[in-house]
Amino acid sequence: MAWMLLVCSLAVFTTNSIGGLCRALGAHGSKDASWALRADALMHRDHQDHREHRDHQDHQDHRERCADLTAAWLHNSRVQAADKSTVLHLSVRPASAGASRGSVFPEQPLFSLVRRVYRCCQEAGECRSVRGLQGGFLAGGPDVEFLLSRDVLFLSVRRVELHLQLSNPQHVNIQPVLPLLANKKLPTRFISRSQGDTTELRVDLLFFFQRLQAAAGGPGGGRGLAKMMLPSPRHQLQDDQQHGVWGEMGVALGCSREGVPVTCQSGQVRLLHSPFLAVYYR
Incomplete structure (x- = not known):
């Protein structure tokens, strides 16, 4: 038995x-x-x-x-990117100027971020107000356009991030460079997060947004870095219904492998989605 x-x-x-x-x-x-x-x-x-x-x-x-929503920034102090061919040109226009081109609908990464912020508020008590602004590619080049309503410029902003979702099958190191800052020997602040063959970059654009606010007479008044970056003499925002531009800047990507610069193209790095802005405010 x-x-x-x-x-x-x-x-x-x-x-x-x-x-x-x-x-x-x-x-x-x-x-x-x-x-x-x-x-x-x-x-x-x-x-x-x-x-x-x-x-x-x-x-x-x-x-x-x-916790990643409020992670500390990394700093890239390089003056130039390793691969100048990966420069994205960003432009901000009044929403009325884009009416003739139709609406820009949010893509999946933006929905995912808003859902994550909402869940963190519910479950972790880390409540933050966020406005997501989906960018759209313009035909004929790597130009990304953001359409802003004027009320966004009068928010009491705490943090502004440019989100880039990149395919990175060779797992190279990717760091963004803002030429506007690099020319003044100022570092580009960013956060990098990789999962599988995808890398997400979040680039600090608070100074750029505050620069727009200062020109519009909104909150901030051009304090800190934003004040340093304001043109002289100060220009008011253009509000042309067809061709008005509130602000422009470039974003370059530098790629490296084990500390050795390589071209992002050789690493098969490419954008998976149109970039978007996350504007956190009080």
Whole structure:
């Protein structure tokens, strides 16, 4: 009977058919049934432990994603990017000027960010107000246009990020450079996050947004870095319905592998989605 109990306890952990056979063999004694019940309980406990571990891991991952929303900036102090062919030209226009080109609908990365901010507010208590501004590529080149309504310029802004989702199959190191800052020997602040073959860059554009606000007479008044970057004499925002431009700047990407500069093209780096702006405000 001892060998039968051993077979029974092992068989329950394999397949239902073998377990059924085992229970039939052990039907002559009550101890056999108790062994089967104990084995079933162990399986249930293992499944519960696995589920609790998975829930704990999901909760930990969620907290890390929430903490990432306010992660500290990295600094890129290089004056020039390694690959000048990866320069993106950004322009900000009044929303009325883009009416003839139709609406720009948010893409999946922007929806994901807003959903993450909302979940973090619900579950972690880290509530922040965010306005997502989807950029759109203009035909004929790597030019990205953002359409802003004037009310956005009067928000009490805390943080402004340019989000870039990039395909990075060779896992090269990618760092952004803002020529507007590099020309004044100021660092570009950014956050890099990689998952699989995708790299997300978040570039600090608070100074640029405050520059627009200062020209519009909005909050901030051109304090700090924004004041340093204001043109002299100060220009007012143009509000031409067809061709008005509120601000322009370039963003370059520099790629390297183990500290050695390479072209981003050789690393097969490319944009997966149109960039978007995340404007956090009080």
